[in-house]
Amino acid sequence: MECLQTWPEPIVRVQSLAESGINKVPDRYIKPLSQRPTTITTSTCKTSNYLKNNNNCEFSEVNIPVIDLQNLSSDEEMLCNMSDACREWGFFQVVNHGVSHELMKKARETWTEFFNLPLESKQEYANSPKTYEGYGSRLGVEKGVVLDWSDYFFLHFMPPSLRNYSKWPKLPPSCRKVIAEYGEEVVKLGWKLLKLISINLGLKEDHLQKSFGGEENVGACLRVNFYPKCPQPDLTLGLSSHSDPGGMTILLPDEHVPGLQVRRGDDWVTVKPVPNAFIVNIGDQLQVLSNAVYKSVEHRVIVNSVKDRVSLAFFYNPKSDLLIEPAKELVTEDRPALYPPMTFDEYRLYIRTKGPCGKAQVESLTSPR
Ligand code: OGA
Numbered sequence: 001m002e003c004l005q006t007w008p009e010p011i012v013r014v015q016s017l018a019e020s021g022i023n024k025v026p027d028r029y030i031k032p033l034s035q036r037p038t039t040i041t042t043s044t045c046k047t048s049n050y051l052k053n054n055n056n057c058e059f060s061e062v063n064i065p066v067i068d069l070q071n072l073s074s075d076e077e078m079l080c081n082m083s084d085a086c087r088e089w090g091f092f093q094v095v096n097h098g099v100s101h102e103l104m105k106k107a108r109e110t111w112t113e114f115f116n117l118p119l120e121s122k123q124e125y126a127n128s129p130k131t132y133e134g135y136g137s138r139l140g141v142e143k144g145v146v147l148d149w150s151d152y153f154f155l156h157f158m159p160p161s162l163r164n165y166s167k168w169p170k171l172p173p174s175c176r177k178v179i180a181e182y183g184e185e186v187v188k189l190g191w192k193l194l195k196l197i198s199i200n201l202g203l204k205e206d207h208l209q210k211s212f213g214g215e216e217n218v219g220a221c222l223r224v225n226f227y228p229k230c231p232q233p234d235l236t237l238g239l240s241s242h243s244d245p246g247g248m249t250i251l252l253p254d255e256h257v258p259g260l261q262v263r264r265g266d267d268w269v270t271v272k273p274v275p276n277a278f279i280v281n282i283g284d285q286l287q288v289l290s291n292a293v294y295k296s297v298e299h300r301v302i303v304n305s306v307k308d309r310v311s312l313a314f315f316y317n318p319k320s321d322l323l324i325e326p327a328k329e330l331v332t333e334d335r336p337a338l339y340p341p342m343t344f345d346e347y348r349l350y351i352r353t354k355g356p357c358g359k360a361q362v363e364s365l366t367s368p369r
């Protein structure tokens with residue numbers, strides 16, 4: 001793919017823009033009216049309230065289902081709650097997940113430190129659309145599009161053969177070690193979750209793990225998002241509406257700064273993170289594998305004028321060259337396969353070219369061909 005070699009325009013770091021003291025958001029970041037966070041649709045209208053002190057429209061925060069992994073698969077009620085959450089929300093939070101709280105805190109602090117380094121130290125890792133690895137400020141390569149108010153750092157963690165340590169930040173000094181430890185733990189959690197989701201779908205407990213390529217081959221990438229505070233948060237988005245293209249996402253949200261919004265029908269609800277929990281969501285590949293029994297759900301990130309926000313999204317994906325298709329057990333005469341087989345490598349080209357586009361990609365697969 002020729003078009004994926006370089007960015008179409010010079011890259012501007014949103015953090016530098018924010019720190020330059022501008023009091024207006026440049027046109028490049030101003031979303032059309034229909035996408036702005038202040039666009040009130042039906043019931044959000046009643047729940048939103050306007051914060052006059054920081055000129056920011058704040059939405060009330062909502063609790064999304066919390067799943068306690070303490071007793072794991074022996075616990076019918078837990079499995080049931082997880083199944084309901086997957087069907088009704090596409091999102092849930094997990095507690096007693098096995099990842100050390102200390103390590104979660106360290107990971108957050110280390111990455112905050114990274115983004116607070118001088119620009120030159122970060123530019124060393126400037127990324128290109130070829131692999132997306134490194135320090136980036138846009139998703140998609142189409143010229144002239146409206147950009148999101150965020151920077152990020154993206155790296156491959158699994159399979160180990162894709163780990164490119166030279167692209168992991170060497171500063172702050174603890175960074176590489178923390179990524180390795182954190183990645184290891186979160187991969188273990190992802191593995192457990194895949195098993196539970198398989199059981200809930202009525203598949204063999206290792207069905208999804210196998211479809212993802214087995215323990216050695218499963219793909220896992222880390223995307224650390226940095227959402228700088230924004231002088232006009234009601235005109236832009238930190239991350240535009242999208243569904244995650246991969247299998248499943250395990251998000252460590254900012255403890256102190258809300259921002260993640262999940263679509264519920266015509267509304268957007270702001271997620272209220274439970275302390276020390278991860279937020280898990282179903283990605284497009286699980287929608288395909290489950291033949292749409294579970295669906296990926298659109299989400300986006302709003303920004304605010306008071307605080308920067310940092311989140312760590314760990315994407316758990318099928319091995320990139322395996323064909324992903326609906327599980328045979330979930331395909332019947334009444335419910336034929338909704339999606340053609342496709343590798344994740346092919347699939348993710350769409351978002352890497354076009355940038356975040358709601359659920360346009362996965363929905364296009366089922367439209368008449
Ligand atoms: C993502 C994402 C949400 C957040 O990186 O795909 O949806 O809260 N992030 O940063």
Ligand code: NI
Nearest residue numbers: 242243244299
């Ligand atoms: Ni996402």
